[in-house]
Amino acid sequence: MTSSALEAEALALLTVEALATLVFLNQAWLILFINFLGVAGRIPQSRWQMMVLVLYLNSLEITGRENSAASKLLMQKNSSARSINEIRMLKIYSWIKSKSILGISYDLYVKLAGVKDEDKRQRKHxxxxxxxxxxxxxxxxxxDLQRKVLESIEVTHNQKTKNVFETEHKLSLVSVHPSLVSHCKLTGKESRTINEALLAQLKKVRxxxxxxxxxxxxxxxxxxxxxxxxxxxxxxxxxxxxxxxxxxxxxxxxxxxxxxxxxxxxxxxxxxxxxxxxxxxxxxxxxxxxxxxxxxxxxxxxxxxxxxxxxxxxxxxxxxxxxxxxxxxxxxxxxxxxxxxxxxxxxxxxxxxxxxxxxxxxxxxxxxxxxxxxxxxxxxxxxxxxxxxxxxxxxxxxxxxxxxxxxxxxxxxxxxxxxxxxxx
The missing domain is CATH 3.40.50.300 (P-loop containing nucleotide triphosphate hydrolases)
Incomplete structure (x- = not known):
């Protein structure tokens, strides 16, 4: 694949996918964000539960994390012969191919895309x-009555999504009004406290x-x-x-x-x-x-x-x-x-x-x-x-x-x- 072909494919894919995965940062916070992620350029597994490649369009350094085929093609040129746009296209192409994150300063985006930011200035004004x-x-x-019902809701430490959502739903409803517990699915332990007598009392004060x-x-x-x-x-x-x-x-x-x-x-x-x-x-x-x-x-x-x-x-x-x-x-x-x-x-x-x-x-x-x-x-x-x-x-x-x-x-x-x- 030639350099021109790489550029054409990257531009075509960028047009379709850029809005979903671009991360806009101002220049100062772009630098801070890079330093935060470290030299590896990957978001740690403990944070996102997966390794996510992060590329920076403002940087003209070829880090070795880019797409191997495209990097090999570009590295055939002498460093002095590589244009800024070719390096940027390498990063864009790598970003799209690996479904990674592309960091770009807003100023650079405006410059490259030719965006007239009149609407943003108008909103700011x-x-x-x-x-x-x-x-x-x-x-x-x-x-007292509301506190009693709130304290009866079993706050589960089970991390299953269904259990977490059910608990949060119950707590949110009861925090608005205790009678809303009648709209909730109670566990066996909760039902022993929020029994028929208490539900009848709550119905009266609805x-x-x-x-x-x-x-x-x-x-x-x-x-x-x-x-x-x-x-x-x-x-x-x-x-x-x-x-x-x-x-x-x-x-x-x-x-x-x-x-x-x-x-x-x-x-x-x-x-x-x-x-x-x-x-x-x-x-x-x-x-x-x-x-x-x-x-x-x-x-x-x-x-x-x-x-x-x-x-x-x-x-x-x-x-x-x-x-x-x-x-x-x-x-x-x-x-x-x-x-x-x-x-x-x-x-x-x-x-x-x-x-x-x-x-x-x-x-x-x-x-x-x-x-x-x-x-x-x-x-x-x-x-x-x-x-x-x-x-x-x-x-x-x-x-x-x-x-x-x-x-x-x-x-x-x-x-x-x-x-x-x-x-x-």
């Missing part, structure tokens, strides 16, 4: 104009939000937001908690589903979904709360009518959480967006959130061209606007006991620092 984003981890104390610290927080929080005329967006990765909260809101506030409170789930058709979005964003509508599944609110959905975002449960993937927050914190938003990550004290939600936040922090440091909001969080440090809603709740004599701790993180760089209090 628009992000700088947003009022700001404030995040808060709200650690809550479960009441519509009582005070039996769960998260639903109690939610009802009081929404009541205050209604007074100051701010709309609330509530996210959960599961449908059952949202359905129950809908009943709580209808019962508690005497609201009507489809008017004051809206519900967006994955089974809605696009036309129905857009109608809900328009209704929620309309400042003249009756809509005050939108309950939404994280799966239903995909990228591109605009929910700037909300300035308060509540995340009921903790997800492993920080990108899912960022995408949910970005439904409200996006171009067109006129207010500071306040987000609240609800965590039940004494449950695995705390450690889970710590791990999620650490992954998010590492992602921000290494992958400089992420889609996450950047300038908005920095601007919060300059903002003097206080969270009057949360402040009122914390200082209220009858509500203050529900709070164990608050971690306000106006700057992403400050995350992870205060998470030790969430760990057991």
């Amino acid at each position: 628009s992000s700088e104009e947003l009022p700001g984003l404030r995040e808060c981890v709200v650690v809550l104390n479960p009441p 519509l009582d939000p005070n039996q769960s610290v998260k639903t109690k927080f939610l009802m009081e929080f929404i009541k205050l937001c209604v007074v100051i005329k701010e709309k609330v967006l509530v996210f959960s990765q599961y449908i059952d908690p949202l359905k129950l909260i809908m009943k709580h809101l209808v019962n508690w506030f005497k609201w009507t589903e489809g008017e004051e409170v809206l519900y967006m789930h994955g089974k809605l058709e696009q036309k129905q979904r857009q109608t809900l979005i328009n209704e929620f964003n309309d400042p003249k509508s009756k809509a005050k709360v939108l309950l939404a599944s994280t799966k239903a609110c995909s990228e591109g959905i605009n929910l700037v009518g909300a300035s308060r975002v509540i995340l009921l449960d903790v997800v492993w993937n920080p990108a899912v959480e960022r995408q949910a927050i970005s439904r409200a914190y996006r171009i067109g938003q006129k207010r500071i967006v306040y987000t609240y990550h609800l965590v039940a004290k004494g449950t695995p939600e705390g450690p889970k959130y710590c791990k999620q936040a650490q992954k998010d922090r590492i992602s921000e440091l290494v992958f400089a061209c992420s889609s996450r909001p950047d300038k908005g969080k920095e601007k919060i440090a300059e903002a003097v606007t206080e969270d009057k809603v949360l402040d009122t709740m914390v200082k209220h004599l009858k509500l203050g006991d529900m709070f164990d701790n608050l971690i306000v993180q106006p700057k992403e760089a400050d995350l992870v620092e205060g998470f030790s209090i969430l760990m057991p």
